[in-house]
Amino acid sequence: MMHMSKASRPDELIKLAGLSKAELARIAGVSPQAVNNWFKRGEIGKDSAIKISAHTGISLSWLLGEDDAVAVPQPQLQDAKPEVEVVGHVRDGLIPVIGDAVLGMDGLIDMMEFHAGWLRIFSDDKQAYGVRVRGDSMWPRIQSGEFVLIEPNTKIAPGDEVFIRTRDGHNMIKIMTFNRSGDYQFNSVNNDHKPITMRMDQIDKIHFVSGIIKAPRFISADDVAKD
Numbered sequence: 343m344m345h346m347s348k349a350s351r352p353d354e355l356i357k358l359a360g361l362s363k364a365e366l367a368r369i370a371g372v373s374p375q376a377v378n379n380w381f382k383r384g385e386i387g388k389d390s391a392i393k394i395s396a397h398t399g400i401s402l403s404w405l406l407g408e409d410d411a412v413a414v415p416q417p418q419l420q421d422a423k424p425e426v427e428v429v430g431h432v433r434d435g436l437i438p439v440i441g442d443a444v445l446g447m448d449g450l451i452d453m454m455e456f457h458a459g460w461l462r463i464f465s466d467d468k469q470a471y472g473v474r475v476r477g478d479s480m481w482p483r484i485q486s487g488e489f490v491l492i493e494p495n496t497k498i499a500p501g502d503e504v505f506i507r508t509r510d511g512h513n514m515i516k517i518m519t520f521n522r523s524g525d526y527q528f529n530s531v532n533n534d535h536k537p538i539t540m541r542m543d544q545i546d547k548i549h550f551v552s553g554i555i556k557a558p559r560f561i562s563a564d565d566v567a568k569d
Contacts, residue, residue, distance in 0.1 A: 351407060352380040359398045369397045369436070396436060396460055396561045435464035437472050437491060439560065443513065445477030445486075451513035459563040461555050467493035472555065473505075480515065480531045489555040490515065496550035503531065503551035508544055515551060 356362075361369070367377045370390035380386050386394070391405040441455035453473070461472045472489045484490065492505050498518060506514045506528065516528035519537065526548070527539045 351385055351405060352377075355386070355394070355400070355405070358400060359394075361398075366394065369393055392563065393436060393460075435462075436460040436561070437463055437465055437470050439472040439474060439489065441473060442476050443473045443490070443515070445475060445479040451515065453513050457563055460561045461489055461491065462559050462561060463491065463555060465491065465493060465552065467495045467552075469494050470552070474560075483531045484515070484554055487557055489557070489560060491552045491555050492549045493552045494547070494549045496552065498548065498550050504528070505547075505549045505551055507546045507548075508540070509546045510544075518548070 355366070359366075363377045363381075364374060367374045370377070370393050372387075372390055376387075376390075380390075385407055386405055388406060391402055394400065395402040395405055438460055439458040441453060441458055444452040444454060446452060458474060470491060470493045472491050474487070474489050475484050476486055478486050490505070498504055500518055500520050502518055504516060504518050506512075506516060508514075514528070515531060516538075517531060519527045519529050524542050525539055526542065526545065527537055529537045
């Protein structure tokens with residue numbers, strides 16, 4: 343265990359985590375100027391600290407200046423030889439989970455939006471987000487408790503699974519079968535419902551479903567807060 347003053351948090355974080363200011367900005371999702379402000383103030387904002395804690399394993403209470411003792415997981419500090427040889431730079435990431443998608447028997451989704459945590463996975467889409475699936479109406483393709491990774495900026499093609507929000511507030515996860523003459527047709531993921539056709543002006547957003555992520559990839563915001 344190590345004891346340090348609150349004013350030393352950003353400086354000591356650089357040493358403990360072995361990260362540059364640019365890397366801290368990327369992990370926290372803030373600008374380099376915001377990181378420079380941490381060093382001027384001697385403290386880190388709460389939202390940024392949560393993300394850094396999830397990424398590094400350093401206790402959130404220490405990052406926030408609430409505890410003078412910091413426990414750093416040993417694997418984070420050891421210089422172990424990798425088991426495989428890697429060519430190039432390997433990038434990791436944390437994708438925010440924006441809430442729960444409660445699946446109804448009619449194929450619609452009741453979205454409960456809140457900051458649930460993160461998925462430990464990389465996406466090229468900087469605006470990627472995840473939702474946790476609740477319910478069994480998409481079983482076995484999507485099981486209750488799994489996560490759906492959604493990429494708003496990925497181009498969609500027929501046959502892709504998509505997350506849809508209509509202008510009247512309905513949410514769905516469907517398979518887009520075609521986009522023709524201003525109309526979309528969608529099939530059910532589990533074939534329990536008939537295909538539906540919607541005009542483009544009926545749709546608020548349609549986002550690409552990149553993957554289905556298992557629960558062990560999830561980092562709970564509540565668990566981080568208790569750290």
